[in-house]
Amino acid sequence: MQLSTKHLLGIKDLSSEDISLILTTASQFKEVLQRPVKKVPSLRDITIVNLFYENSTRTRFSFELAEKRLSADAINFSSSASSVSKGETLLDTVNNILSMKVDMVVMRHSASGAPHFLAKHIPAAIVNAGDGINEHPTQALLDAFSIQEKIGSLEGKKVLLIGDIMHSRVALSNIYLLKKMGAEVMVAGPPTLIPTYLEQALQVKVEYNLKKALQWCDVANVLRIQLERQNQVLFSSLREYNLAYGVTKKLLDSLQKEIVIMHPGPINRGVEIDSDVADSSQSIILQQVENGVAVRMAVLYLLAGKKAE
Amino acid sequence: MKTILDKRQLHLTILRLAHQLLENHQNLDEVVFIGLQPRGVQISKRIVDTVRSLCLGQNIQYGILDITFYRDDVRKELHIANTTDIPFSIEGKAVILIDDVLYTGRTIRAALDALQDFGRPKKIELCVLVDRRFNRELPIQPDYCGKSIDTAYSQKVKVEWEREEVILY
Numbered sequence: 001m002q003l004s005t006k007h008l009l010g011i012k013d014l015s016s017e018d019i020s021l022i023l024t025t026a027s028q029f030k031e032v033l034q035r036p037v038k039k040v041p042s043l044r045d046i047t048i049v050n051l052f053y054e055n056s057t058r059t060r061f062s063f064e065l066a067e068k069r070l071s072a073d074a075i076n077f078s079s080s081a082s083s084v085s086k087g088e089t090l091l092d093t094v095n096n097i098l099s100m101k102v103d104m105v106v107m108r109h110s111a112s113g114a115p116h117f118l119a120k121h122i123p124a125a126i127v128n129a130g131d132g133i134n135e136h137p138t139q140a141l142l143d144a145f146s147i148q149e150k151i152g153s154l155e156g157k158k159v160l161l162i163g164d165i166m167h168s169r170v171a172l173s174n175i176y177l178l179k180k181m182g183a184e185v186m187v188a189g190p191p192t193l194i195p196t197y198l199e200q201a202l203q204v205k206v207e208y209n210l211k212k213a214l215q216w217c218d219v220a221n222v223l224r225i226q227l228e229r230q231n232q233v234l235f236s237s238l239r240e241y242n243l244a245y246g247v248t249k250k251l252l253d254s255l256q257k258e259i260v261i262m263h264p265g266p267i268n269r270g271v272e273i274d275s276d277v278a279d280s281s282q283s284i285i286l287q288q289v290e291n292g293v294a295v296r297m298a299v300l301y302l303l304a305g306k307k308a309e
Numbered sequence: 310m311k312t313i314l315d316k317r318q319l320h321l322t323i324l325r326l327a328h329q330l331l332e333n334h335q336n337l338d339e340v341v342f343i344g345l346q347p348r349g350v351q352i353s354k355r356i357v358d359t360v361r362s363l364c365l366g367q368n369i370q371y372g373i374l375d376i377t378f379y380r381d382d383v384r385k386e387l388h389i390a391n392t393t394d395i396p397f398s399i400e401g402k403a404v405i406l407i408d409d410v411l412y413t414g415r416t417i418r419a420a421l422d423a424l425q426d427f428g429r430p431k432k433i434e435l436c437v438l439v440d441r442r443f444n445r446e447l448p449i450q451p452d453y454c455g456k457s458i459d460t461a462y463s464q465k466v467k468v469e470w471e472r473e474e475v476i477l478y
Contacts (some may be wrong), residue, residue: 306387
C-alpha cells in the first residue's frame with residue numbers, strides 16, 4: 001500500500017485511501033513521539049529543503065521537527081534572507097538548490113498554484129505547506145487527525161468552519177478532506193467572506209447566523225481573519241466582526257451541548273475567538289499543534305518511500 | 310510443501326521455549342517480553358501466555374514493537390507501519406525479543422536499533438520459533454530456538470495460526 005500521488009500539492013488530488021493511510025501512519029509516528037528517544041532513522045539518506053516564501057512559525061517549525069525526527073537532513077530557506085531579493089526566479093532558486101542533491105521540497109508561497117507549477121518542472125517530491133488562498137493540505141490532515149483522536153471517525157461528523165472562508169487555504173483543504181472522509185461540512189461567516197458559489201461547487205452548507213451554526217455542529221474550526229490577503233474592505237471593523245462572528249464563552253454556554261473548538265493558529269484573541277474559549281478544555285488547539293509533527297512525519301515518510309518506485 | 314511442526318509439535322515447542330526462558334530467568338520482575346510486528350505477535354502471545362500459566366500471580370511485562378521506521382530499505386520498498394505498544398520502561402531490564410521466523414537477520418538488526426530508543430536494557434535475548442540457519446545476512450543468532458531448519462532462499466516458511474502448523478513452501 002502506498003500513496004497514489006508523488007507530491008502532496010493538495011487534498012483535492014488525494015483519495016480517501018490516501019488520507020486514511022496518512023492518518024494511520026501518523027498515529028504510529030505519534031507513538032514514536034512519546035518515546036524517550038523521539039527519533040527514528042527512516043529518512044537518514046534523504047535531504048529536504050524548506051522553502052518558505054511567506055512567514056510561518058508553526059508550519060515551518062513543525063516541518064523542521066518532523067524532518068529531524070525522521071533523521072532527514074533539513075535545510076531552511078526564507079525568501080527575505082536569500083537571492084530572491086536580488087531578483088532570482090522561483091524555478092532558478094529551486095533548481096540551484098536541487099543541484100546540491102536535495103530529494104524533497106517543502107514549500108510555502110503566497111501565490112496560489114506555485115507548488116503545482118514547480119511540480120511540472122522539477123523531479124523532486126513537493127509538499128505544499130500552503131499556497132496563497134488555495135490549499136494547506138498538511139493543516140487539513142492534522143485537523144482531521146485531531147478530530148479523530150478527540151471524537152472518533154470523521155464519518156457522519158458535523159464540522160463547522162467559521163470566518164474568512166474566502167481567503168483561507170485551511171478552509172478549502174478542510175472542506176475537500178472532510179467531504180472525502182464522509183463528514184458533513186458547514187461554513188459560517190459574513191457573506192462578504194464566503195464565496196457565493198461555494199454551496200453548489202463543494203456541497204457545503206452555508207449559514208450566516210453563528211449561533212445556529214454552532215448549534216448544528218460537533219466540531220467548530222475557527223479561522224483567522226486574513227487581513228494580509230484582503231485588498232478591500234470586507235467588514236467594517238474587527239470589533240464589529242467580533243460582535244457578530246467571534247466565538248465567545250457566553251455563546252458556547254448558551255448551546256445545549258459541548259462542541260470541540262479548533263483553530264489553525266495564529267490566533268487573534270478577541271477577534272475570531274475569545275481567550276477563555278481558546279484556553280478552555282473544549283479547545284484542542286494545542287493538540288492540533290502537537291499532532292502536526294506526527295502528521296507531517298507521515299506525509300514525508302510516505303512520499304520518500306513512494307519516490308523509490 | 311512440507312510440514313515442519315504439526316499442531317502437537319508446535320504446542321510442545323512453545324511449552325519448551327517457555328520453560329527454557331523461565332530456567333534462565335529466575336526473577337521475572339527484571340524481564341520484559343517483546344513481540345515483533347507483524348508476525349512475531351501471535352507467537353509471542355502464545356509464549357507469554359504459557360509463561361503466565363506456569364507462574365500464576367507473577368506480573369509479566371509484555372509489549373509489541375514495530376520496526377518499520379528502522380528498516381534499511383526505505384528507498385527500495387515502502388512498508389506500512391504497525392502499532393508499537395511498550396507501556397513500560399525497558400531500562401536495566403532483560404529484554405526477550407520474540408519473532409516467528411529468523412531469516413536474514415535484518416529485522417532483528419532493526420529491532421535492536423529500535424529498542425535503544427526506549428532505554429538501555431541490561432541485556433537483550435532473541436527467541437524464535439523457527440531458525441532458517443543458513444540464510445543469514447548479518448551476524449545474528451537466536452538464544453532460544455524452537456526448530457532449526459535448512460532452507461533455500463527460494464523457499465518460504467509460514468506459521469499457519471488457524472491450523473496451528475508451521476509449513477515450508
